[in-house]
Amino acid sequence: MAGFCWQPGADLATLRLRADLLARIRAFFAARGVLEVETPALSAAAISDPHLASFAVCYTGPGPRHGQTLYLPTSPEFPMKRLLAAGSGCIYQxxxxxxxxxxxxxxxxxxxLLEWYRVGFDHHRLMDEVADLATELLAGRVSLAEPERLSYRAAFQRDLGLDPHRATVAELAASAERFEVSIPPGMPTDKTxxxxxxxxxxRIEPRLGAGRLTFLYDxxxxxxxLARLRPGDPPVGERFELYLNGIELANGFHELGDVVEQRRRFEEENAARRALGLSIMPVDDNLLAALAAGLPDCAGVALGFDRLAMLAAEKKSLAEVLAFPFDRA
Amino acid sequence: MATYSTNEFKSGLKIMMDGDPYAIVENEFVKPGKGQAFNRVKVRNLKTGRVIERTFKSGDSVEGADVTDVELQYLYNDGEYWHFMDQQSYEQLTADAAAVGDAAKWLKEEAICQVTLWNGVPLSVAAPNFVIVTIVETDPGVRGDTSGGGGKPATLETGAVVRVPLFVQNGEVIKVDTRTGEYVSRVKE
Structure with a gap:
């Protein structure tokens, strides 16, 4: 019928590439003894991060959740941590x-999302493994220089000449003006x-990972x-992001295992949501109970598989690597 | 006028910024791994044509601009203003030199033009893509030269000067592409 966009967004070669990448990811983790798991897509709890919006669906029954609002996951992090606390060992999904x-x-x-957790790793050791996997998957498709690590502070010092941990709102605003960044209306004056x-x-992301894997960390x-804090002056979150050719590919943490701290962050996030006029999200009490029972020391990372496929296929948009992108789903 | 959330941003959307009407040329959603999302847009000032970059926090709203494109018939110029007519309602509208801009040199009476209105007032005028016009002044061409190579300037009845092939003569009617200002062909009347 005319007027219907029934054809796929990705060409057949790209769909084959996706399948090949998935097979190689599974082989990579099988060789390293990391267990593949699956966790629910429907949960009564949702992430409270004010910058993430969960889809809500209504379950009409039967059973105890009859008439309950359930949320689709923005990442499988919470149930995967429950598996870790239950003694699963290293897992991926x-x-x-x-x-x-x-x-x-x-x-x-x-x-x-390709998400995995490594028991006994810190964020630096996990960065090594992320680099190994990404290098292996992109080999022969994207030429890469040696991976690079740059602290969040070093990136701001290099590109903007300021210390992100100490700069005030006024200094950051002045920097935006100096580097001709358009300042959106309604930027807060009390939060950096x-x-x-x-x-x-x-100013920074577009230049990160030019021809190489660049990890931004701390x-x-x-x-x-959801990263643990490392005490210091100032304390930093043991978190990293991976960039290639200006595109953010992955986010990882040396995972926070402290249940008191985790509960405090959830409460702060929901308070921030309230202040922004967003709905309050039901906190995942199962996750908190799992942390109370004991999360093994671990690091975890979530890697955007579609973006990786996009870079491997040398495409410019996700729509070109998805069988049916959102506008024709 | 309606307000638009950044979720409604797309190219062509008309919005108000700093008291001027703008059209969105390009809209990019950018978000750090965690944290504040932004809409980075390229917008064209509909008064000046200048394209600038602006950033909005995703989710914020912007006032819409009452800008519409209409087809109007050009009537005449009174020395200061250009007069147009809506062929359905017979309503007459006047445009000033800033709105008519470069289109002025292509406007021939009765031509149908696309006019952009802001709050009902002409903001810009686009000449038809092709116009049929009479040459009012050009040097006599070299007899026998039909190659068209080189060419010569010709002044048109509307005031524009275009390059025409040497064989085209004074008083002839030609077709011109107003987007490039180039001669297309002779027109037999």
Whole structure:
């Protein structure tokens, strides 16, 4: 019928490439003794991060959850940590995840995350493994120089000449003006994080990972998310992000295992949601109970599989590597 | 006027910024791994044509601009203003030199033009892509030269000057592409 966009967004060669990458990922982890797992896509709890929006669906029964709102995962992190606390050992998952409000050249509201956890690793050791996997998957397709590691502070010092851990809102605003970054209306005057995000996305990210895997690591404590804090002056979140050719590919943590700290962060996030007029998310009490029972010391990372496929296929948008991108799903 | 959330941003959307109407040329959603998402847009000022970059926090709203494109018939110029007519309602609208801009040199009476209105007032005028016009002044060509190579300037009845092949003569009617300002062909009347 005319007017219907029934054809796939990705060509057949790209779909074959995706299948090949998935097979190689499974072989990579099988060789390293990492167990493949699957966790639910429907949960009564949801992430409270104010910058992530979960899709909600309604379960009509039967059973105790009759008439309950359930949430689709923005990542499989919480149930995977419950497996770790239950003694699973190292695990990985190739998960379909969902994020409302995210669509664009590099965003599709549903996408595939490769997420894995390594017991006994810290974030630096996990960065080594991420580099090994990415290098192996991109070999012969993308020529890569040696991987590079850059602390969050070093990146800001290099590109903007300021210390992100100490700069004030006024200093960050002045830097945005000096580097001709358009300042959005309504930027807060009492929080530096949105200003750091503005400078990072506009001035630093586009140049990260030029022809090489670049890891940005040790984030401001306020951006630690689910990473543990390393005491110091200032303390930093043991978190990293991977970039290639200006595109963010992965986010990892030396995982926070402290249940008290985790509960405090959830409460802070929900307070921030309330202040922004966003709905309060039901906290994952199962995760907190698992942390209380004991999460083994581990590091975990989530890698955007579609973006990796896009770079491997030398495409410019996610729509070209998805069988059916959102606008024709 | 309606307001638009950044979620509604797409190329062509007309928005108000700093008191001027703008059209979105390009919209890119950018988000750090964790944290604040932004919409990075390229916007064209509909008064000046200048393209600038702007960033909005994703989820914020912007006032829409009451900008519409209409087809109007050009009537005449009174020395200061250009007068147009809506062929359905017979309503007449006047455009000033800033709105008519470069289109002025292509406007021939009765031509149908695309006029962009802002709050009902002409903001810009686009000449038809092709116009049929009479040459009012050009040097006599070299007899026998039909190659068209080189060419010569010719002044048109509307005031524009275009390069025409040497064989084209004074008083002839030609077709011109107004987007490039180039001669297309002679037109037999």
């Amino acid at each position: 190739i998960a379909r995840v969902f994020r409302d409000g995210e669509a664009g050249r590099l965003h599709n509201p549903e996408f595939t 994080d949105p200003w750091l995000d503005l400078l990072l996305t506009h 984030y401001p404590a306020s951006q630690a998310a």
